Amino acid sequence: MKSDVIADWAARPGRHIVNLSGGKDSTALAIFLHDKIPQIEYVFCDTHKELPETYDYLDRLEAFLQRPIIRLNAQRGFDHWLNMYGGMLPSAQVRWCTRKLKIEPFEAFVGDDTVWSYIGIRADEGRSGYISTKPNVHPVYPFKELGMTIADIERILETSGLGLPAYYSWRQRSGCFFCFFQRTGEWVGLKEHHPDLFEEAKKYETERGGEHFYWRQRESLAELEQPERIAQIKREHALRLEQERKKRPNRPLIELLGAVLDAEDDERGCDICHL
Numbered sequence: 001m002k003s004d005v006i007a008d009w010a011a012r013p014g015r016h017i018v019n020l021s022g023g024k025d026s027t028a029l030a031i032f033l034h035d036k037i038p039q040i041e042y043v044f045c046d047t048h049k050e051l052p053e054t055y056d057y058l059d060r061l062e063a064f065l066q067r068p069i070i071r072l073n074a075q076r077g078f079d080h081w082l083n084m085y086g087g088m089l090p091s092a093q094v095r096w097c098t099r100k101l102k103i104e105p106f107e108a109f110v111g112d113d114t115v116w117s118y119i120g121i122r123a124d125e126g127r128s129g130y131i132s133t134k135p136n137v138h139p140v141y142p143f144k145e146l147g148m149t150i151a152d153i154e155r156i157l158e159t160s161g162l163g164l165p166a167y168y169s170w171r172q173r174s175g176c177f178f179c180f181f182q183r184t185g186e187w188v189g190l191k192e193h194h195p196d197l198f199e200e201a202k203k204y205e206t207e208r209g210g211e212h213f214y215w216r217q218r219e220s221l222a223e224l225e226q227p228e229r230i231a232q233i234k235r236e237h238a239l240r241l242e243q244e245r246k247k248r249p250n251r252p253l254i255e256l257l258g259a260v261l262d263a264e265d266d267e268r269g270c271d272i273c274h275l
């Protein structure tokens, strides 16, 4: 029985924590557990570079939960660590940002306490999320263990009144506005929805000693924002969306959009930031 399994989790001695990313799955998990595990704590590791929609979504979640969301990294956001790393932008290969801004603050926050860390990976996903190397932090996967899929997550968000994060129509991964895991179409979405943040992201890109430091390996943001390049990206995006529609005529647009964005870049997102 589902309720027995959850009661079993709630009875475990130690701290119970949902690590929020500002994305739909961790938000749905917070909502799903809030009346089942009353002692649960909610934590958000703030890079100070999230989208405004994410901060707004977290505020609305906090109001719904009637409980505080503990914000970590109050003093040291992305720019502090970028400075410490000599201006080297993080990338999928050298991902210092996740360690410094997500993992270490969380591990410092829990210390040596016994922790049940609830992770919003769904039953219809193949990933495992962030598994701490600390022996006192134990991962729990409620959606996976209870067989809950995307339809359940959408229902939880709908019923709560929160719905999907507002950025969802153009971007499907939570996290920093300049995240290098963004797909091509999501960068175009950033330029269109937040031109100021696109400009800010552009300012981080440099060239030194013949080497370039770009968010995207293949091209700089200055190249990507050229009108002909944007027109090409949009053409390809529309074509893929049309193909997806024909392949799966009964699926909601949001799902088709996810498949189209995945097809643009095959890099998997971050298992910590994008939940």
Ligand code: SF4
Pocket (backbone or CB within 6 Å): 047, 090, 095, 097, 098, 101, 174, 175, 176, 178, 179, 180, 181, 270, 273
């Ligand atoms: S969202 Fe992207 S850039 Fe930000 S901390 Fe996570 S992996 Fe790094």
